[in-house]
Amino acid sequence: MPFVSLKVAGPEIGTGIVAELQREITALMGEVLGKRADLTAVLVEPAPTGGWSVGGEAVVRAAHIEARVTQGTNTAAEKARFVAAAHDLLVRTLPGPLPLATYVVVQEVPADAWGYGGLTQAERARDAAARR
Known part of the structure; x- marks a missing residue:
């Protein structure tokens, strides 16, 4: 049940590129991290031109x-x-050069601290173990 947030600063990239990024990130989550595509949520958020700095x-x-x-x-x-794959996707997909300080973060959240459908991941794991 991963959640991916992508922030993009600069001129608007358009709905076609947003959709491509959403599809490709979802695919990477499945192919590289083994996550279910049907439970992968991807949010692409714009940041205003001039609202992002690197090195001041x-x-x-x-x-x-x-x-x-x-x-x-x-x-x-x-x-x-x-x-590596997500960085490559950004470089291939977004117009214009990206700064070296283009970060990709995999944040691990404890299973008892998040979930979906009203159940935490820990509860889902307990339920699955009880059914075995």
Whole structure:
């Protein structure tokens, strides 16, 4: 049940690029981190031109991905592959150069601290274990 937030600064990228980023990020979450596509939520949020700086200097285009996953469900190697693949996706998809400080974060959230459909991930794991 991952949630991915992508912030993009600079000129508007349009609905076609937004949809492509949503599809590709969802695919990466499944292929690299083993997450279910039908439970992967992706939010693309614009930031105003001039509203983002790196090293104290405003940049024309910038992006930041933060993917939340359940703690302990991915290896360090999987997370490293996701960071590399997500960065590559941003570079390939967004117009204009991105600053070196284009961050991709995999944030691990404890299973008892988040969920969906009214149940935490810990409750879902307990229910699944009880059915076995």
